[in-house]
Structures are given as structure tokens and as C-alpha cells.
Amino acid sequence: MLLRMSNLFLRTLREDPADAEVPSHRLLVRGGFVRRAAPGVYSWLPLGKMVLDNIAAVVRDEMNRIGGQEVLLPALLPREYYDASGRWTEYGDSLFRLVDRKGADYALGPTHEELFTLLVKGEYSSYKDFPAILYQVQEKFRDEARPRAGVLRVREFHMKDSYSFDIDDEGLQRSYDLHRGAYIRIFDRLGLKYVIVSAMSGAMGGSASEEFLAETPTGEDTFVRSTGSAYAANVEAVRTPVPPALPLDGLPAAQVHHTPDTPTIATLVDHFNAAGLGRTFTAADTLKNVLVKTRAPGEAEWEVMGIGVPGDREVDFKRLEAALAPNEVELLDDADFAAHPFLVKGYVGPGALLQNKLRYLVDPRVVEGTRWVTGADKADHHVLDLVAGRDFTPDGTIEAAEVREGDPSPDGEGTLYTARGIEIGHIFQLGRKYADVFGLDALGPDGKPKRVTMGSYGVGVSRLVAAIVEQSHDDKGIVWPREVAPADVHVIGTGKGEQIEVALRIAGELEARGLRVLVDDRKGVSPGVKFTDAELLGIPTGLIVGKGLAQGVVELRDRASGERSEIPLDSAVDHVA
Numbered sequence: 203m204l205l206r207m208s209n210l211f212l213r214t215l216r217e218d219p220a221d222a223e224v225p226s227h228r229l230l231v232r233g234g235f236v237r238r239a240a241p242g243v244y245s246w247l248p249l250g251k252m253v254l255d256n257i258a259a260v261v262r263d264e265m266n267r268i269g270g271q272e273v274l275l276p277a278l279l280p281r282e283y284y285d286a287s288g289r290w291t292e293y294g295d296s297l298f299r300l301v302d303r304k305g306a307d308y309a310l311g312p313t314h315e316e317l318f319t320l321l322v323k324g325e326y327s328s329y330k331d332f333p334a335i336l337y338q339v340q341e342k343f344r345d346e347a348r349p350r351a352g353v354l355r356v357r358e359f360h361m362k363d364s365y366s367f368d369i370d371d372e373g374l375q376r377s378y379d380l381h382r383g384a385y386i387r388i389f390d391r392l393g394l395k396y397v398i399v400s401a402m403s404g405a406m407g408g409s410a411s412e413e414f415l416a417e418t419p420t421g422e423d424t425f426v427r428s429t430g431s432a433y434a435a436n437v438e439a440v441r442t443p444v445p446p447a448l449p450l451d452g453l454p455a456a457q458v459h460h461t462p463d464t465p466t467i468a469t470l471v472d473h474f475n476a477a478g479l480g481r482t483f484t485a486a487d488t489l490k491n492v493l494v495k496t497r498a499p500g501e502a503e504w505e506v507m508g509i510g511v512p513g514d515r516e517v518d519f520k521r522l523e524a525a526l527a528p529n530e531v532e533l534l535d536d537a538d539f540a541a542h543p544f545l546v547k548g549y550v551g552p553g554a555l556l557q558n559k560l561r562y563l564v565d566p567r568v569v570e571g572t573r574w575v576t577g578a579d580k581a582d583h584h585v586l587d588l589v590a591g592r593d594f595t596p597d598g599t600i601e602a603a604e605v606r607e608g609d610p611s612p613d614g615e616g617t618l619y620t621a622r623g624i625e626i627g628h629i630f631q632l633g634r635k636y637a638d639v640f641g642l643d644a645l646g647p648d649g650k651p652k653r654v655t656m657g658s659y660g661v662g663v664s665r666l667v668a669a670i671v672e673q674s675h676d677d678k679g680i681v682w683p684r685e686v687a688p689a690d691v692h693v694i695g696t697g698k699g700e701q702i703e704v705a706l707r708i709a710g711e712l713e714a715r716g717l718r719v720l721v722d723d724r725k726g727v728s729p730g731v732k733f734t735d736a737e738l739l740g741i742p743t744g745l746i747v748g749k750g751l752a753q754g755v756v757e758l759r760d761r762a763s764g765e766r767s768e769i770p771l772d773s774a775v776d777h778v779a
């Protein structure tokens with residue numbers, strides 16, 4: 203169906219929105235692609251929705267090509283799933299939480315590892331069922347601390363998330379490589395200039411997690427690249443050395459209370475009371491800033507874990523019990539972190555990060571939320587030695603990069619330089635973390651259960667709309683790559699009568715040839731305004747039916763190059779189609 207500007211639900215704006223800092227924000231709002239509804243929440247208008255759908259179509263195409271099967275899971279998720287994985291607590295303030303009429307807690311899904319794991323567990327049981335790749339294109343919710351830059355960082359956004367399920371490590375590597383290939387094809391088709399960076403420290407060998415960053419000076423992520431090799435990494439992944447062993451021996455003995463088996467609420471309460479912390483605890487109490495020494499079954503090494511929650515949320519005994527099981531635990535104290543001059547392994551929340559006296563070992567991937575550090579996920583854990591004030595800001599975010607321009611590349615080839623980018627995709631080998639939580643097994647050929655191993659992979663579909671504009675615009679407006687543009691051709695009729703009729707006729711013929719056409723058939727709008735709008739909207743090819751009509755010619759305009767040429771009216775359709 204012809205898109206006619208005379209009745210299209212579109213009003214362009216001449217002025218930039220007051221809060222716009224980056225080009226994509228300015229141009230998407232001015233071009234009537236999106237409208238702000240609330241902080242970090244946007245509505246998609248017809249042209250914006252078309253771009254979004256075009257991007258999603260490319261993503262679906264490439265996901266199907268690697269054998270992905272599309273599903274659609276709910277965004278409204280009961281708390282129990284996130285309790286089981288620990289993320290009800292770990293996710294911190296970024297998780298949107300709500301309560302139903304019966305008082306039950308729910309979350310709006312920020313990402314869906316839990317439910318996908320359960321879904322596969324419900325349907326599949328034999329090694330013959332695997333491998334499997336499931337994906338969805340869905341709205342995600344994250345209560346971002348600082349929504350910014352239009353649709354680049356919002357609180358409700360579209361993500362393609364996929365999950366791979368394999369029975370062994372080689373399978374996981376294959377699924378990961380398939381996704382990596384699919385992402386390369388997706389971003390190539392979208393015409394983006396991007397770099398694939400390691401999102402993990404070099405010591406752990408690069409490929410367990412990689413990010414795709416669209417290169418632009420307005421990007422929030424800083425990455426380093428080597429002048430001498432293909433090495434590229436997010437600066438979060440190339441901070442300082444991996445830490446020494448934890449000096450647990452130095453702990454004051456009086457603060458250590460050992461729970462020999464899996465702790466229960468009752469034993470936890472007893473131990474807290476035995477610690478003589480100046481108050482008496484009951485099972486209904488909540489705690490802040492708990493320190494525990496914990497060790498997974500069969501592990502020799504203890505870890506100290508700080509359990510704190512960003513913001514003012516507290517941990518209750520029930521959650522503590524769920525999170526600690528089946529580990530062996532020693533409770534240290536529930537109080538003042540600053541009093542403990544030892545290392546804490548695991549992120550303990552912004553409040554605790556303020557305590558300058560501690561050196562924290564923090565997983566770079568979890569700076570926005572808390573995360574349990576257990577023996578089970580140690581393998582994919584990279585710890586960093588951070589110092590307050592130097593490595594992170596008072597609110598707990600990490601800002602300053604440790605690496606500097608000119609530092610030697612970790613692979614010894616060349617030196618590093620920094621650049622900025624927008625995270626548009628992220629691929630990640632999860633391993634057995636979620637399969638362990640939910641007991642996802644496949645019966646092997648020998649009849650014995652085998653734990654499934656997983657990967658998770660995200661593409662920021664709505665963020666891509668903005669990332670593309672960041673890379674593809676000029677001072678007059680957007681320059682859409684053809685694959686995502688809302689139309690192939692923008693036919694503009696100037697004047698009042700004949701030109702508009704001819705424009706509509708040509709538009710109809712182009713459409714009959716399979717092109718997507720936007721036609722400016724507005725009456726009483728000056729040619730200047732129409733041309734300005736066309737440049738703002740950024741359709742790749744413009745075809746102007748104007749004054750030249752009397753001489754039997756129309757004008758062709760190429761949005762990207764700015765080239766203009768006159769062609770005979772009679773051959774216009776053949777020429778463009």
C-alpha cells in the first residue's frame with residue numbers, strides 16, 4: 203500500500219528536542235520516527251515501526267539460517283524463577299518488580315535465561331533432542347539508572363535474545379560460533395561499521411564472551427585495539443591483573459560461624475544470633491551487607507562473598523538460604539564492611555563499594571547488578587582488583603579505563619589505542635550455570651543424565667535503529683541504508699495539481715514493480731518544506747516531479763551522495779525500478 207504523506211501519521215519537527223545530546227536522538231524525534239512517552243520509554247510511529255520491523259526481519263532471517271526457532275515468551279515473570287537463579291536479588295534496582303492483586307511478586311523480564319532453561323527442561327529429555335537454538339524478538343524491561351540518548355539506552359526496548367542448548371562443550375562452542383557468524387551477517391547487512399571485542403579478560407582466553415560495538419564517538423563503551431594485531435577488547439575486560447589468593451586466614455576468629463551443611467533459615471538465624479551482633483534476629487528479619495565465607499560441595503577453596511544489594515533493598519533469610527544452598531557457609535558479620543581489611547570476592551553493591559578500605563574483586567560483567575560468586579561459576583568469572591576512587595565512581599559504576607593509549611597489547615603485538623562504540627550485540631557462553639540451577643539434564647546414550655550447557659546471545663533491535671542513525675546521517679538528516687529504510691523511493695510532487703497527480707501515478711507504478719514507495723502528495727506545502735522533510739527522513743532515492751514536468755523531465759536525487767540528475771518522465775519508472 204502506498205505511503206501517502208497527505209494522510210501519513212507523521213509530523214516532522216524543525217526544532218531539536220531540548221534534551222537531545224546525540225544525533226540519533228535529534229533526528230529520530232524530528233523525523234517523527236519516535237516520540238517520548240516517559241523517561242526512557244518511547245512510542246514507535248509508522249516510519250519508525252517500519253525501520254524496527256526491517257531490522258527485526260534481517261535478524262530473524264539470519265537466526266533462522268543458523269537453525270534458530272522463534273518462540274515468544276512472556277515478559278511478565280513470577281519471582282520464583284529469579285529467586286531460583288539468585289537474580290531477584292542480584293539484578294538489583296534494574297529489575298522492574300510488581301505485585302499482583304493476590305500479593306505475588308513478579309518481574310518484567312530484563313533477559314530470559316531462567317524461563318528458557320525451564321522451557322527446554324519441560325520439553326526435552328534425551329541427548330537426541332540436542333543441540334537446540336531458540337530465540338525471540340521481544341520487549342525487555344530494565345530500570346536503567348540513566349536512560350539517555352533517545353532509544354539508545356531506554357527502560358523498555360526490543361531485543362532479540364537467543365539461547366543455545368548443547369550436551370557438551372564442543373557443542374556449545376559450535377552454537378557460539380554459529381551465532382558469531384549470524385551476528386556478522388546481520389550487522390554487515392545493516393551497513394554498520396562495527397568491531398568485535400572481547401568482553402572478558404585476556405587471561406581467560408577471549409572467546410567466552412564477545413561484544414559487537416558499533417563504532418561511533420557518541421558510544422558509551424570504550425574499547426581498545428592493537429596497532430599490530432586483531433586484538434580488540436572492551437576496556438572493562440582489560441583492566442588490571444587477576445587477584446592473589448584471598449587472605450582468609452587473617453579473619454578474626456570470633457566472627458566466623460560455621461554451618462557444616464546446607465544452611466537452613468533456622469541455622470542461619472542461630473548463627474547470626476551467636477555472632478553477637480548487638481540485636482536478636484528472627485526468621486522474618488532482613489539483612490544488609492552480609493559477609494559470608496562459602497565453599498561449594500567438593501571444593502577445596504573458600505571464597506568470601508559479600509551479599510549486599512544496590513539501593514536500599516535487603517536480603518531476607520529465605521533468599522539467603524536459597525542462594526547459599528548447597529554450599530557450606532561461614533557467616534562473618536552482617537555489619538560494617540569497612541571494619542574488615544580483607545578482600546571480598548564478588549560484587550557487593552554500590553553502597554559497599556564506597557568503603558575505601560576494602561579492595562574489591564569485581565566481575566566486570568556485573569557492575570550494574572549484584573551476582574553470587576560460587577564455586578560453580580568460578581570458571582567463567584574474571585575478577586578484577588579495583589580501588590575506590592581510582593577505578594569506580596562513588597555510585598559504584600566503573601568509569602576510568604586502566605589501559606591507556608600506547609600501552610603494549612596483551613598479545614605482545616603492537617600497542618593499544620582507544621575508541622568508542624555502542625554495544626549492539628553480545629554473545630556469551632553461559633556454561634552450566636542455569637542448567638545447574640534448574641537441573642536441566644539430557645539422558646545420554648548410556649542412559650545416564652548429562653548436564654546441558656548453554657549460551658545466551660542478544661541483539662539490541664531497537665538500539666540498532668539509533669546506532670544506524672549515529673553512523674549514517676549528515677547535518678540535514680538521516681541517510682538510511684536501503685535494507686532498513688522505511689521505503690526505497692520517496693516520490694515528491696511539488697505544486698498543486700498536475701505534478702502531484704503524476705507523482706501518485708509514478709509511485710503506483712513503482713510499487714507495482716515491487717518497490718516500497720513514500721509519496722509526498724501534500725497540497726499547500728511548499729517545495730522547500732518537502733525537500734527539507736525528504737532530507738530529514740532519509741529515504742535512499744528521491745524522485746521529484748516538479749517544474750521540469752512541463753519539459754517532460756523529473757529529477758532523481760541520491761540521498762547518500764547528494765547527486766542529482768534529470769531524466770525523462772517516460773523512463774523514470776524503468777530507471778528507478
Ligand code: ATP
Nearest residue numbers: 346354355356359361625626627628660661662665
Ligand atoms: P549495556 O552495556 O549497554 O547496558 P548490556 O550489556 O546490559 O548493555 P545485554 O544484557 O548484553 O546488555 O543485552 C543484549 C543487548 O541488548 C545489548 O547488546 C544491547 O544492544 C541491548 N540493550 C541492553 N540494554 C539496553 C537498553 N537499556 N536500551 C536499549 N538496548 C539495550
Ligand code: MG
Nearest residue numbers: 296344346570
Ligand atoms: Mg546494561
Ligand code: MG
Nearest residue numbers: 413423625628
Ligand atoms: Mg554491556
Ligand code: MG
Nearest residue numbers: 413625627628
Ligand atoms: Mg552486554
